[in-house]
Amino acid sequence: MINTEELLPEVREVERIIVRFAGDSGDGMQLTGDRFTSASALFGNDLATLPEFPAEIRAPAGTLAGVSAFQVHISDHDITTPGDAPNVLVTMNPAAMMAELPRLESGGTIIVNTDAFNERNLAKAGYQVNPLEDGSLDGYSVITAPMTDLTKQVCKDLGVKPRDAERSKNFFALGLVSWLFSRPTDPSLHWIREKFAGRDAVIAANEAAFKAGHAFGETAELSASRLAVRPARFDPGTYTNINGNTALSWGLIAASQKAGIPIFLGSYPITPASDILHELAKHKNFGVRTLQAEDEIAAIGAALGASYGGHLGVTATSGPGLALKGETLGLAVSLELPLVVIDIQRGGPSTGLPTKTEAADLMMAHYGRHGEAPLPIVSANSPSDCFRAAFEAVRIAVRYRTPVILLSDGYLANGTEPWRLPVAKDLPNIPVDFASSANALNEDGEEVFWPYVRNDDLARPWAVPGTENLMHRIGGIEKEDGTGNISYDPENHGRMVAIRDERIKKVADSYPPTVVEGDSDADAVIVGWGSTWGAITSAIGRMRRAGDKVARVHLTNLYPLPNDLGDILRRFETVIVPEMNLGQLSKILRAEYLVDAKSICKVEGQPFTAAELHQQFREMTQ
Amino acid sequence: MSDSAVTTKKDWTSDQEVRWCPGCGDYSILTAMQLLMPELGTRREDTVFVSGIGCAARFPYYMNTYGLHAIHGRSPAIATGLAMARRDLDVWVVGGDGDMLSIGGNHLIHALRRNVNLTILLFNNQIYGLTKGQYSPTSEVGKVTKSTPMGSLDTPFNPISVALGAEASFVARTHDMDRAHMQEVFRRAHNHRGAAIVEVYQNCNVFNDGAFAALTKKDARAHMLIPLVHAEPVRFGPDGERGVILDDGVARIVSVDEVGVEALHVHDETAEDLSVAFALSRLADDRQSPTPIGVYCAVDRLEYGGGIDAQIAAAQADRGPGDLDALLHSLPTWEVN
Numbered sequence: 001m002i003n004t005e006e007l008l009p010e011v012r013e014v015e016r017i018i019v020r021f022a023g024d025s026g027d028g029m030q031l032t033g034d035r036f037t038s039a040s041a042l043f044g045n046d047l048a049t050l051p052e053f054p055a056e057i058r059a060p061a062g063t064l065a066g067v068s069a070f071q072v073h074i075s076d077h078d079i080t081t082p083g084d085a086p087n088v089l090v091t092m093n094p095a096a097m098m099a100e101l102p103r104l105e106s107g108g109t110i111i112v113n114t115d116a117f118n119e120r121n122l123a124k125a126g127y128q129v130n131p132l133e134d135g136s137l138d139g140y141s142v143i144t145a146p147m148t149d150l151t152k153q154v155c156k157d158l159g160v161k162p163r164d165a166e167r168s169k170n171f172f173a174l175g176l177v178s179w180l181f182s183r184p185t186d187p188s189l190h191w192i193r194e195k196f197a198g199r200d201a202v203i204a205a206n207e208a209a210f211k212a213g214h215a216f217g218e219t220a221e222l223s224a225s226r227l228a229v230r231p232a233r234f235d236p237g238t239y240t241n242i243n244g245n246t247a248l249s250w251g252l253i254a255a256s257q258k259a260g261i262p263i264f265l266g267s268y269p270i271t272p273a274s275d276i277l278h279e280l281a282k283h284k285n286f287g288v289r290t291l292q293a294e295d296e297i298a299a300i301g302a303a304l305g306a307s308y309g310g311h312l313g314v315t316a317t318s319g320p321g322l323a324l325k326g327e328t329l330g331l332a333v334s335l336e337l338p339l340v341v342i343d344i345q346r347g348g349p350s351t352g353l354p355t356k357t358e359a360a361d362l363m364m365a366h367y368g369r370h371g372e373a374p375l376p377i378v379s380a381n382s383p384s385d386c387f388r389a390a391f392e393a394v395r396i397a398v399r400y401r402t403p404v405i406l407l408s409d410g411y412l413a414n415g416t417e418p419w420r421l422p423v424a425k426d427l428p429n430i431p432v433d434f435a436s437s438a439n440a441l442n443e444d445g446e447e448v449f450w451p452y453v454r455n456d457d458l459a460r461p462w463a464v465p466g467t468e469n470l471m472h473r474i475g476g477i478e479k480e481d482g483t484g485n486i487s488y489d490p491e492n493h494g495r496m497v498a499i500r501d502e503r504i505k506k507v508a509d510s511y512p513p514t515v516v517e518g519d520s521d522a523d524a525v526i527v528g529w530g531s532t533w534g535a536i537t538s539a540i541g542r543m544r545r546a547g548d549k550v551a552r553v554h555l556t557n558l559y560p561l562p563n564d565l566g567d568i569l570r571r572f573e574t575v576i577v578p579e580m581n582l583g584q585l586s587k588i589l590r591a592e593y594l595v596d597a598k599s600i601c602k603v604e605g606q607p608f609t610a611a612e613l614h615q616q617f618r619e620m621t622q
Numbered sequence: 623m624s625d626s627a628v629t630t631k632k633d634w635t636s637d638q639e640v641r642w643c644p645g646c647g648d649y650s651i652l653t654a655m656q657l658l659m660p661e662l663g664t665r666r667e668d669t670v671f672v673s674g675i676g677c678a679a680r681f682p683y684y685m686n687t688y689g690l691h692a693i694h695g696r697s698p699a700i701a702t703g704l705a706m707a708r709r710d711l712d713v714w715v716v717g718g719d720g721d722m723l724s725i726g727g728n729h730l731i732h733a734l735r736r737n738v739n740l741t742i743l744l745f746n747n748q749i750y751g752l753t754k755g756q757y758s759p760t761s762e763v764g765k766v767t768k769s770t771p772m773g774s775l776d777t778p779f780n781p782i783s784v785a786l787g788a789e790a791s792f793v794a795r796t797h798d799m800d801r802a803h804m805q806e807v808f809r810r811a812h813n814h815r816g817a818a819i820v821e822v823y824q825n826c827n828v829f830n831d832g833a834f835a836a837l838t839k840k841d842a843r844a845h846m847l848i849p850l851v852h853a854e855p856v857r858f859g860p861d862g863e864r865g866v867i868l869d870d871g872v873a874r875i876v877s878v879d880e881v882g883v884e885a886l887h888v889h890d891e892t893a894e895d896l897s898v899a900f901a902l903s904r905l906a907d908d909r910q911s912p913t914p915i916g917v918y919c920a921v922d923r924l925e926y927g928g929g930i931d932a933q934i935a936a937a938q939a940d941r942g943p944g945d946l947d948a949l950l951h952s953l954p955t956w957e958v959n
């Protein structure tokens with residue numbers, strides 16, 4: 001960690017900076033952004049990131065379709081979003097300039113790799129004239145560097161071929177940006193050596209490029225642009241910078257450890273959920289079993305089969321996959337077995353916007369099954385909150401013997417933020433009680449095992465194969481209350497439908513009281529769910545700092561809703577629900593509580609910015 | 623019941639009333655199974671029957687074991703998860719031709735190629751029984767049913783060929799008219815490590831009566847069924863007068879007198895190259911000409927769940943059993959005081 005007291009005098013301190021790295025998919029911008037983020041995290045800033053990839057893996061080089069971007073917001077105070085308009089835009093080619101410039105704040109800083117602004121690339125990006133030459137960037141402060149050439153030059157002395165050297169130009173950019181924002185250099189150099197261990201030429205080229213970029217900043221008299229962001233004040237503890245899918249995977253592992261049953265993950269690759277499969281597959285030493293299934297139906301089927309066998313069955317997917325899992329979810333509802341179904345939501349319908357974020361699967365999670373098939377729904381607020389949400393989903397699934405849908409989204413999955421690490425021993429245990437003995441008397445007065453006898457939670461026994469004397473047959477056909485035998489009796493069906501409904505509603509009895517934040521005497525309450533948490537938090541902060549009163553509730557249990565929610569909502573004159581869909585939660589709130597919930601909708605594949613929410617909140621509360 | 627206790631058919635019979643149509647071939651398969659179970663040396667509580675939907679798929683309700691009657695087509699997938707998670711269990715999968723080869727075809731072929739430790743029984747009646755008589759993916763071309771009043775147009779699957787094409791390590795065929803043969807094949811399938819599939823020709827006397835009669839009627843069997851016996855020349859007929867040769871990779875039926883016993887193909891169920899087994903599976907497609915029954919192949923290959931367990935053991939030997947705090951600290955961290 002560098003000592004901030006020693007910052008050079010020409011460094012201007014700011015509270016926060018939003019930097020956006022943009023280039024061709026092949027330019028390594030995700031990596032550059034990620035390294036910059038790590039250095040900032042280790043330096044002690046609060047931060048939030050938003051990677052954005054093109055949907056095509058190899059979109060034609062230099063085209064708008066191939067632009068890949070990574071936004072990071074670093075701050076000396078608590079922040080909750082990757083920021084609105086970037087202050088600094090790094091553009092590695094004309095397409096990135098064309099696609100990303102409109103986002104930049106007016107008067108912002110642009111860092112340009114001039115070598116990429118040749119006629120061919122300009123034409124591919126749709127520029128008639130070079131924006132570096134036609135004065136169109138006059139309102140911005142522009143820092144130009146021939147990054148490709150300079151990188152090739154420093155690599156030449158190392159004997160690296162020019163083609164290979166060119167690949168290191170993103171490290172030049174990283175070096176330059178690190179200098180501009182007074183980032184420590186050691187973490188990046190250390191990372192290069194570790195990452196490319198054994199490939200000495202690559203290490204040498206990347207290091208040389210990084211140092212050249214850093215030196216370029218120092219010698220090119222860019223000090224007027226040099227900024228620093230002090231470390232943020234965090235609660236004491238050990239921190240790591242984590243993205244949502246990793247936090248979610250670790251939350252599952254933690255819950256499995258605390259429940260004492262191994263994870264079985266069935267999954268079929270799909271953006272943006274695949275990283276959960278990748279992450280869990282790495283942790284076989286925790287007894288994790290992963291199956292890359294032939295399709296999403298097999299994935300959930302295998303997970304359910306594992307749950308039936310007493311493991312923690314989990315399946316992870318995105319919207320298209322959840323659609324395929326519907327029938328098996330119905331079976332899981334009928335079998336009343338624990339199962340965690342993760343939906344990392346993305347833009348839909350159909351293939352939609354696979355790499356962009358959206359939160360429009362709420363209704364599918366609620367109602368996307370035939371028959372009356374209720375199940376609990378849990379959602380995550382922020383990347384690190386995915387850990388809590390996963391743990392909560394497992395808690396509910398195991399205690400209530402039910403499939404649980406956990407909703408995250410593409411923005412949470414890939415976005416990162418600092419996270420104060422929990423301590424394993426402080427996490428609560430998740431009791432698992434497998435059935436071991438008879439639980440009923442039959443007509444002849446003999447002790448027998450009936451699979452649909454219930455406990456106080458209305459959960460049925462989890463009797464796993466291998467247990468002596470508890471052999472029983474269950475299935476998707478309606479079962480007789482208690483015995484679990486097939487029953488086509490109309491009254492019994494009515495009773496079983498009611499019990500299944502009631503037992504899921506009882507899950508709400510296990511929630512802590514709902515927290516109302518902000519001004520409890522406000523007229524308006526903002527009700528959110530999922531990844532809108534960050535933008536709502538910022539927007540509300542701005543309102544309250546300006547003296548506008550407002551309250552907020554952020555829901556993490558979307559079904560059943562908290563028992564106290566109706567009373568809370570009725571206390572406010574105005575209920576506002578921002579959602580990345582066309583108003584799905586507000587429909588549910590209206591139906592459930594007869595409150596006049598008003599929607600703020602955004603379905604553009606992009607998260608809300610704090611600024612747009614702030615403006616809308618003000619308009620709707622005045 | 624303790625491990626050593628001797629069991630009888632009654633112990634393996636559940637208290638549920640059997641609901642198949644009188645005369646259905648499923649009854650004789652059930653009886654064969656209930657009689658066989660006491661001989662297999664496994665415990666009832668360690669035995670699980672998993673099924674999809676269909677008449678055949680009602681099977682688990684009648685076995686006094688653990689049973690999971692799931693949804694149409696998905697039983698191989700569900701059983702895959704169970705068998706991977708619980709290698710101590712004896713997992714059987716039962717389903718019809720529609721269940722396993724139509725809606726569940728994808729799961730079936732993948733369970734086979736993965737070689738999950740499952741014993742899969744495919745009750746092939748060449749019809750959709752439960753939904754009252756539509757043609758199935760194994761029905762012969764031209765089949766007239768309610769859904770194909772002018773006859774079906776599509777070429778049927780040959781389940782044995784499908785299984786071999788899916789890299790199955792154990793493939794066999796038997797039929798509902800011969801209890802001893804069923805039991806022998808089921809036993810072999812059960813003892814096989816990895817995925818074993820048995821096609822059982824099963825008569826649906828309501829919607830497709832007599833589909834296999836030309837082969838399985840008592841007086842027809844000797845002429846029409848070709849028993850596959852490991853390491854023996856493939857021959858059949860009341861006096862073994864007919865046999866099978868391989869002619870440029872194609873299996874043909876010949877008169878033994880004409881070619882001589884030495885020319886007959888000697889069955890090798892352990893052959894890792896499945897092309898000969900495949901050739902045998904192509905001998906008859908129409909249920910009207912001589913058809914091989916018995917074990918087509920029984921190859922020793924890595925069982926999937928065992929492979930997974932070995933990876934877990936290797937990971938634990940390498941990194942120790944999972945340590946949650948260590949996991950949480952596995953990315954770069956920093957301290958705030």
Ligand SMILES: Cc1ncc(C[n+]2csc(CCOP(=O)(O)OP(=O)(O)O)c2C)c(N)n1
Pocket residue numbers: 675676677678679694717718719720721722745747749750751752753758
């Ligand atoms: C998703 C779904 N689609 C359709 C059905 C209706 N269905 C039930 S069994 C069946 C086919 C049964 O044929 P088969 O698998 O050959 O079994 P059999 O009854 O002949 O033993 C069909 C189409 C269903 N239960 N679920």
Ligand code: SF4
Pocket residue numbers: 641642643645646647648677678747751752825826827828829
């Ligand atoms: S319909 Fe056919 S297969 Fe089904 S029970 Fe009746 S006879 Fe058996």
Ligand SMILES: [Mg+2]
Pocket residue numbers: 676718719720745746747748749750751758
């Ligand atoms: Mg059938």
